[in-house]
Amino acid sequence: MRCFLVITGHYFIGNKFDLQSTVLSSCTFNKQHIDLEISRTLQNKLKELNISQKIVAVTCDGRKNMIRAIDDLDLNVKRVWCAAHRRHLTVTNGFGLWIVKKHTDEEKFSEENDNTDGTANDQEEEDVLYIEEFENNNEMGISGGLELFDESMGTNRAAE
Structure with missing residues (x-):
């Protein structure tokens, strides 16, 4: 099964609190998407985008592989479960x-x-x-x- 990993940035422009969202990166996993592989891919993408220090929170599903992958990044940010995924x-x-x-x-x-x-x-x-x-x-x-x-x-x- 082919799986997708998308990094989306949500940010405000100026002092008007005009919320913007942008897809920063996306990739697919053609092999088993275990926590180590996800973490490695995320780390490479964050380094490539030079945004590690700008991350405030991470939203992902509640699967154990995603939780471990985010925790392994040592970003010291809040991890939020995706409301749309839980509803799904x-x-x-x-x-x-x-x-x-x-x-x-x-x-x-x-x-x-x-x-x-x-x-x-x-x-x-x-x-x-x-x-x-x-x-x-x-x-x-x-x-x-x-x-x-x-x-x-x-x-x-x-x-x-």
Whole structure:
């Protein structure tokens, strides 16, 4: 899955408090977007733009890889969860649009022990069935070991 990382600057012009927003940089991740890779990319982009000292706050989603990536930058700024992303999670989970395969305790234990790079395991992308996949799979119902998951809220709900 291709993922995008966008750095947007929000700033005021003059004393009129005229808020401006500008896309400063964007890039894609064609490989797994782990916290170390995100942090390295962000650090390079901030250095290239020469804006590290101008950052007041960072807005991102609540995934653990983004939280760790921002924390690893040592910017000493406030991290704010994106309200639009949280609203999106609420709607998609409310309608059951993202379904996550339920792992047994044995599978979770073996996944945790397979971690060789020293970073905490994030939920694998292939575990998430997006609405298109779900609609196109006629054999699969919502039951059968599936649960709805909202990582930012840390909640699981068994599908009926």
